[in-house]
Amino acid sequence: MTTGLMSDIYMFVLAILVGYEVITKVPSTLHTPLMSASNAIHGIVIVGAIISASQARTTAGYVLAFVAAFFAAMNVVGGYSLTDRMLQMFRKRPGPAGSGQPEEKS
Amino acid sequence: MNPATMNPVSIAVALAYLLAAAGFVVALHLMNSPATARRGSRLSWLGMIVAVAAALTSVIHEATITTAGWIVLIAGAAGGAVTGLVMARRVKMTDVPQVVSIFNAVGGGAAALVAAGDFVRLAGGAGISTRGMVATVLDMVIGPVTFSGSLIAAGKLQGWVSSRPVVFRGARLVTAALAVVGIGASCYLLAGHDSIPVLILIACAALGFGVTMTMPIGGADMPVVIALLNSFTGIAVAIAGFVINNGGLIIGGALVGASGGILTVLMAQAMNRSVLGVMMGGFGTGDGGPAADPATGPDVSVRSISAEDAAIQLAYASKVVIVPGYGLAAAQAQHEAAELAAVLAEHATVFFAIHPVAGRMPGHMNVLLAEANVPYEDLKEMDAANPEFPTADVALIVGANDVTNPAARRPGNPVSGMPILDVDKARSIIVIKRSMGHGYAGIDNELYTDPKTGMLFSDAKAGLAGIAAAVKALVAS
Numbered sequence: 143m144t145t146g147l148m149s150d151i152y153m154f155v156l157a158i159l160v161g162y163e164v165i166t167k168v169p170s171t172l173h174t175p176l177m178s179a180s181n182a183i184h185g186i187v188i189v190g191a192i193i194s195a196s197q198a199r200t201t202a203g204y205v206l207a208f209v210a211a212f213f214a215a216m217n218v219v220g221g222y223s224l225t226d227r228m229l230q231m232f233r234k235r236p237g238p239a240g241s242g243q244p245e246e247k248s
Numbered sequence: 249m250n251p252a253t254m255n256p257v258s259i260a261v262a263l264a265y266l267l268a269a270a271g272f273v274v275a276l277h278l279m280n281s282p283a284t285a286r287r288g289s290r291l292s293w294l295g296m297i298v299a300v301a302a303a304l305t306s307v308i309h310e311a312t313i314t315t316a317g318w319i320v321l322i323a324g325a326a327g328g329a330v331t332g333l334v335m336a337r338r339v340k341m342t343d344v345p346q347v348v349s350i351f352n353a354v355g356g357g358a359a360a361l362v363a364a365g366d367f368v369r370l371a372g373g374a375g376i377s378t379r380g381m382v383a384t385v386l387d388m389v390i391g392p393v394t395f396s397g398s399l400i401a402a403g404k405l406q407g408w409v410s411s412r413p414v415v416f417r418g419a420r421l422v423t424a425a426l427a428v429v430g431i432g433a434s435c436y437l438l439a440g441h442d443s444i445p446v447l448i449l450i451a452c453a454a455l456g457f458g459v460t461m462t463m464p465i466g467g468a469d470m471p472v473v474i475a476l477l478n479s480f481t482g483i484a485v486a487i488a489g490f491v492i493n494n495g496g497l498i499i500g501g502a503l504v505g506a507s508g509g510i511l512t513v514l515m516a517q518a519m520n521r522s523v524l525g526v527m528m529g530g531f532g533t534g535d536g537g538p539a540a541d542p543a544t545g546p547d548v549s550v551r552s553i554s555a556e557d558a559a560i561q562l563a564y565a566s567k568v569v570i571v572p573g574y575g576l577a578a579a580q581a582q583h584e585a586a587e588l589a590a591v592l593a594e595h596a597t598v599f600f601a602i603h604p605v606a607g608r609m610p611g612h613m614n615v616l617l618a619e620a621n622v623p624y625e626d627l628k629e630m631d632a633a634n635p636e637f638p639t640a641d642v643a644l645i646v647g648a649n650d651v652t653n654p655a656a657r658r659p660g661n662p663v664s665g666m667p668i669l670d671v672d673k674a675r676s677i678i679v680i681k682r683s684m685g686h687g688y689a690g691i692d693n694e695l696y697t698d699p700k701t702g703m704l705f706s707d708a709k710a711g712l713a714g715i716a717a718a719v720k721a722l723v724a725s
Contacts (some may be wrong), residue, residue, distance in 0.1 A: 206368065223333055
């Protein structure tokens with residue numbers, strides 16, 4: 143076991159704990175955007191796809207890198223646009239409490 | 249990444265990954281309130297751009313990438329980006345669970361492909377370290393399982409694959425056989441053989457396992473399954489980080505793994521199911537199982553009311569709680585619900601009480617109502633809503649069933665112990681429902697025979713629109 147692997151394991155475990163702390167505070171109102179946002183975050187695998195493409199030398203390597211780049215970019219771009227699209231729909235109540243539409247009421 | 253050999257560029261790149269990871273954590277923290285969530289999502293996007301820029305910088309600096317590598321990378325990324333963008337822009341809000349599942353699938357697939365790329369590069373050459381081999385094997389198992397499992401889940405949500413639990417003779421045997429093949433092949437690689445055909449065998453077994461694992465799970469359990477698969481992808485990405493020695497992937501993946509894990513447990517609790525029970529499948533057929541409780545037959549008296557009756561009750565109420573359920577999402581009636589709420593808000597306090605599993609993925613109902621312009625202050629979680637029912641004049645239930653069944657407070661039936669909305673404590677209750685059909689639990693809802701309850705037998709959309717029109721007419725006269 144190398145020190146590099148050890149520090150990677152430290153990082154992994156601590157990140158899980160940080161994630162747990164942060165995410166338990168998210169209200170259930172936002173669970174769908176949360177899931178979409180965390181989905182987008184695992185699109186970080188695009189970094190892996192970039193590195194994979196940089197190391198590819200064989201046809202098999204290029205094919206794997208191409209599909210990985212396609213999938214990862216779809217994950218990142220789709221994930222963030224969908225999250226943003228959902229979150230911009232969450233609005234505060236316009237004006238003071240109770241005012242709905244400016245409709246006539248007898 | 250050996251510290252002894254770090255040049256200024258690799259230091260800058262490593263710090264950029266750290267910055268990105270910190271951005272993800274702060275972004276998730278900002279999601280604790282609807283007021284700051286959008287800022288969080290943008291911060292997270294910024295973190296991602298920093299990480300991608302860092303990766304590109306390092307690749308350019310090391311000058312190892314070939315021209316073909318650039319072409320492959322740019323073409324793949326551009327194609328994927330456009331596909332993702334189009335899907336995210338076009339999807340209807342009711343169909344968001346499918347698209348989230350598909351994005352999840354490709355994330356898991358990408359993680360497996362990155363690990364496979366590394367394996368193919370090193371196989372037969374200098375050899376693969378034990379660390380690399382363990383991580384690669386794990387990724388070749390988890391990645392494809394997530395990929396095929398998420399695609400099947402998306403197919404079930406979209407209706408391309410039957411949402412009924414699909415169980416054929418010997419299905420368990422096939423699942424077990426795939427697991428044995430996968431584990432055996434993994435052990436072979438871990439014993440120090442770097443065979444590409446064996447790696448492909450593992451990937452195929454894992455793909456098959458993802459299918460046989462998800463097929464028997466019913467539509468009702470989808471919120472749990474999507475959350476679980478989300479968690480798997482996170483772990484797969486973190487493991488890909490171990491394969492290629494990248495802290496950004498490890499932290500990003502771990503955060504998602506934690507998030508998916510928490511949501512899985514929360515959803516399972518809210519549905520009164522164990523995660524293991526969900527994975528074993530065969531529950532939640534989507535169209536009501538056989539009646540499990542013969543004591544209360546269909547002959548029990550139910551008070552049926554018209555939209556006008558409901559409107560009179562609502563027009564004189566000063567506090568109304570609307571309880572939306574899956575039926576509202578299925579009928580795409582969120583706009584009608586929002587309109588009725590706006591009409592009632594003219595003279596009464598109105599809010600929505602939302603059960604954690606309303607809709608088809610965690611929190612789905614909130615998104616649908618937000619889309620229909622319901623302000624988020626009016627979307628109350630179960631724990632905030634329950635103390636309000638005793639002082640509510642009318643509880644209006646639209647397309648929700650099991651989550652309102654008071655039988656959950658008693659032991660000895662399929663919904664026992666399930667957290668429910670205390671709708672029966674309201675002064676009067678109106679239920680909009682198409683028929684007396686059962687919910688996923690397959691039992692009668694005692695609420696419907698409560699003397700306080702009026703049943704409006706209608707489609708959610710037509711029922712809500714009818715009530716809104718009748719209330720408007722009453723208030724105007």
